[in-house]
Amino acid sequence: MATEGINQGRRRFLTASTAVIGGAGVIVTAIPFVKSWLPSARAESAGAPVTVPLGKIEKGQMVRYAWRGLPVFVVNRTPEQLEWLPKQDPRLRDPMSKESDQPRYCQNEHRSIKPEWMVLIGICTHLGCVPDYKGEVRPEPFDPDWKGGFYCPCHHSRYDIAARVYQGVPAPLNMTVPPYHFIDDTHIQIGVDPKGAA
Numbered sequence: 001m002a003t004e005g006i007n008q009g010r011r012r013f014l015t016a017s018t019a020v021i022g023g024a025g026v027i028v029t030a031i032p033f034v035k036s037w038l039p040s041a042r043a044e045s046a047g048a049p050v051t052v053p054l055g056k057i058e059k060g061q062m063v064r065y066a067w068r069g070l071p072v073f074v075v076n077r078t079p080e081q082l083e084w085l086p087k088q089d090p091r092l093r094d095p096m097s098k099e100s101d102q103p104r105y106c107q108n109e110h111r112s113i114k115p116e117w118m119v120l121i122g123i124c125t126h127l128g129c130v131p132d133y134k135g136e137v138r139p140e141p142f143d144p145d146w147k148g149g150f151y152c153p154c155h156h157s158r159y160d161i162a163a164r165v166y167q168g169v170p171a172p173l174n175m176t177v178p179p180y181h182f183i184d185d186t187h188i189q190i191g192v193d194p195k196g197a198a
Contacts, residue, residue, distance in 0.1 A: 076117060102176065117188070123175065129154035
């Protein structure tokens with residue numbers, strides 16, 4: 001018989017060795033594939049919190065920052081702008097921000113932690129355009145009773161200085177307030193809730 005000279009121990013060793021080497025090859029080949037699923041360093045940093053210095057933002061001024069690829073508006077509101085907030089309620093679609101997206105600690109009349117500082121994602125809730133900041137309390141061509149806020153040039157949606165949407169415009173919701181907290185009196189961090197916030 002032809003199989004009489006075959007060493008069964010050697011055959012098992014070669015079979016086991018081939019299986020181990022083949023399995024190791026599959027693992028080595030799979031590593032780059034699995035790594036491609038992980039976010040790049042650039043993507044990880046794009047989602048990282050952003051620290052914003054407030055010291056140079058003057059009263060009535062708005063400054064833009066980027067967080068997670070989104071424009072974030074930081075506005076230092078004036079006392080006059082804040083004075084007009086409650087007076088705009090009858091003109092607003094959701095004055096109490098019950099349907100809007102903001103952290104619980106910002107669900108108040110001014111939609112912020114401190115009344116003078118507005119932090120929001122600067123995207124219109126209609127079709128995603130970036131609204132213009134029109135902070136001065138003065139008549140505008142689009143609204144003779146304008147008291148400061150945001151105007152979307154794409155489809156003419158309007159928001160007050162707390163980013164609450166007016167009635168009768170295409171935008172359905174108030175603009176979004178991202179999570180943020182004050183590091184100290186002159187810095188905020190966008191992307192992280194205050195300690196103890198739910």
